[in-house]
Amino acid sequence: MKEHIRKIGGQSMIYGVPEILDSAITVLLIPLYTSYLSKADFGILGLMATVRTALAIFYMLALNSALIKQHFDFETEEERKHYFGSIVTFVIAYNILITVVLTAVGLLFVRLRVSDVPFTPYFITVIWATFFSGLGVIAMIRFRAMDKPLQFSIMAISRFVLSTAITVVLIAKYGLGAMGRLYAVLCTSVGFFAISFYLLRDLNFRPDYRYVRKALKFSLPLFPFFICTWILRSSDNWIIKYYKDLAQVGLYNLGFRVASIMRFVINGIFLAVVQYFYRLAKEEKRDDLGRMATYFAVFMVTVALCVATFGRELIFILAAEPYHPAAAVVPMLTLAFLFRAMFIFPNCAIQFKERTAVMSLVTVAGAVLNLGLNFVLIPRFGMMGAAITTAITLFCMWVTLQFFSQRTYPLKYDYKPIATAALIAGAAYAGQALIPPLPSPLLTRVARLSIVVLGVLVIFFLVLIRYPRKRNVDTHVSDNGESSLKPGSDTER
Secondary structure (H helix, E strand, C coil): HHHHHHHHHHHHHHHHHHHHHHHHHHHHHHHHHHCCCCCCCCCHHHHHHHHHHHHHHHHCCCCCHHHHHHHHCCCHHHHHHHHHHHHHHHHHHHHHHHHHHHHHHHCCCCEEEECCEHHHHHHHHHHHHHHHHHHHHHHHHHHCCCCCHHHHHHEEEEEHHHHHHHHHHHHCCCCHHHHHHHHHHHHHHHHHHHHHHHHCCCCCCCCCHHHHHHHHHHHHHHHHHHHHHHHHHHHHHHHHHHHCHHHHHHHHHHHHHHHHHHHHHHHHHHHHHHHHHHHHHHCHHHHHHHHHHHHHHHHHHHHHHHHHHHHHHHHHHCCCCCHHHHHHHHHHHHHHHHHHHHCHHHHHHHHHCCCCCHHHHHHHHHHHHHHHHHHHHHHHHHHHHHHHHHHHHHHHHHHHHHHHHHHHHCCCCHHHHHHHHHHHHHHHHHHHHHHCCCCCCCHHHHHHHHHHHHHHHHHHHHHHHHHHHHHHHHHEEEECCCCCCCCCCCCCC
16 A cells, blocks of 8 residues: 555656646746736636637547546557557547638637637637647647656646746737737647657557547547536636626636646646556555545645645735735635545546446536526625635535445545544634734734644644554554464565
8 A cells, every 4th residue: 555655646746747837837927927917818818718628628529538548448559559549530630620610710700709808819829729739638648548657747847838938928028918828828739739749650540430439438428527527617707707807807817826726736646546546446455545535635635725825825925916806715716626636536436437427417417506606606796706606516516426436436435534634724724814913914924824834734743644653553453452463474574
């Protein structure tokens, strides 16, 4: 078990480097964005990010999930190369068709505007950026499937650094505003389209439609899941725009970016966990998977405590004053990301048993709940209503997924350390929030952050150090006080 955790931890660090870098630069770019972009520009970027995510879903048809899962179904490397090559050929042909149709629509209706955002150049740029990015997605999925986290991270870091550098130049030097960011994404996608072709050159691109059908049979039931996931993540932006304005969309997106530090941590761990989950599940090592899930939950509770507290302070310190109201949504969105993190092990269990329809049903229900709450809470509470809606929806989805996964592929969770960590984190956050303003703002920040650091240390000691030791003693010592280890056993050694 320790070996699995160490290996997953090591690969999580490698996979997580791009996410950590993304998170760090996102925070460091806050002064640039809030100085050179208006709140309306920031709102446009938020809306275009949701459009790009939606297009990526339609372009990939959830085949990214099939590529990871079905990679392990083939015995020989030649079969895997032919499988991946067939999917690449299908995706490129299908994506060319979609891109041509959408571009034609944009050219025919030059004056078309969607929610006060011109279709040309904003939507056209996003469409072509999404088209060129698809091959890079498949190349990175192949690195994951082949258990090559270093190559994955190098490609992800290179892409992110290049995109960020172009963004800074186009916004700060040439004053292109929101379009500067979109042009940067397009240029980066074109460059990595060519690089991805080189990386995938060893594939067998002769299409075998048996492989395509096999992949689509797995992925298409997940398509409603991804669509409804998009609704969960993106509908709030459009509803805020409908009831409020682009400026409030911009504030909400700044708060969302800061809370997304949680997402970067989640993604780094998820990329490492999936392959190990499938391998351990095939070996029926459910106890190991249950302990992994337990420690993951404790770790994410600790991360959430830090992000909820430090995230607000980052906005006050780094952002221009007109953007300070965005700090209000950070704690609630962080809580929402915590519930989202809890999806990882239930999702893996359900996908391992290929019960993907369950995930789609739960996500459809979550999307309906999310839309309903957004229309009720956003008109009254604005962006805070959107944050509350997101947290409530993801909590309900997590509970439901956990219920189904425990009946599909039950894992032995240990709820005591999870509950202990949650109580300590809640107490630490409440304690720092109750500290009244002190004579110096700096002194107030130091006092509040000290309580949070103390809470993290208590969780680390009680849950991650003392509890495992106590558990080992309870496991290895029998009820009559005698050691249950046999001389010469592996555990004793």
